[in-house]
Every structure is written in structure tokens, then in C-alpha cells.
Amino acid sequence: MRLQSTFKRLFKHSIAAKGSKQQSRQLTEGEIALARSVFGDCLKLDDVQLKTAWWVLKHYAVSPNGNIYFHPVDWVKDFSQCSLGKQSWLIHELTHVWQLQQGLKVVRGAIMNRxxxxxxxxGKSFFNYGIEQQARMVQDYFVRRHHGHDCRDFETCVPFLKEQMLNSNHDTRDSYSSFKV
Incomplete structure (x- = not known):
């Protein structure tokens, strides 16, 4: 019964959106800056497209192939100009793009573990958490960092955050070594 009502809702929203004009765009400079602030250089952004698709439920997004698909009513011209909540949504979806770039089976993982x-x-590896758990961690990190909260648990678990911490510590040591004592 529950599955049937889900399909009815999906069908109803899909038909309503099917006639709307499909949109597609690259990430804006502001969105790229948001992504770089989290992923550093670990996420290839050049080919990422944001698109609308009639088959996506309202207030959901999917990233099955390296692009991010939204329902037409959720289309945003520039997430970097939106609320923290919408920005964190983009970061969540970009985490799925990163997962794909790492060779993870995002669609299967999302179906098997919601x-x-x-x-x-x-000691638990980031990759031993579910696909959606990983994306939620990165989203939570983004929000917590914005509010100035302690993010050490995230920085020791999430691979690209660990890498950034190592690089920033290395850069700090290098800059200190250039001072004369």
C-alpha cells in the first residue's frame, strides 16, 4: 500500500512537470567556490551539469551519472546566492558526484541503503558508511563549519577533508620554516 501511494505521487508530480521547459547549466563561479571550500581539488567540476527533469520528485535531487537533476520547481539559478540550507543541499548532491568519480555505485547504494x-x-572508514550517510556527513560538515562548530570528527573521517587538513598543516609548517628565528 505504501509503495503504491509513493508511485501515485511520483506519477502525479511527473505528469505535471513533464510539460515544463527543461533547463541545464554548468556550475556558477560561486557554486564552484562553495564546492572547492569542501572538496578542495578532489572533485572534478568541469563536466558537472545541473538539470531539471520531470521524473524527479519535488524537493528531491538525484545524481545518478555525474550530473545533478532537480524537479523543475526546485530549479535554482545560483545556489551560492541561496540560503545555507539550499547550499548544503548542493554540497550533498556534489558528494554523490564525488562518489561516482571514486567508482562507487551510487544508484545501487542509494536503493540498497536509504x-x-x-x-x-x-576507526570506521568513510567508505563503510552508506552512500546517503556519506553525503549527509559532508552536508553536516558544511553547515557545522559555517556556524563555527567543532568539525574534527568529520575531518578525521572524510577522505577529502583529511587531505585538506594534511595539506593545510603542511602549508603552515612550510610557511613557519621560512621565518628566521
């Missing part, structure tokens, strides 16, 4: 909630476990 859990978003997570608990950090010492």
Missing part, C-alpha cells in the same frame, strides 16, 4: 542518519565510530 539511511541518512549516522554515528561516527572510531
Amino acid at each position: 539511511r541518512y542518519e549516522y554515528v561516527f565510530e572510531a
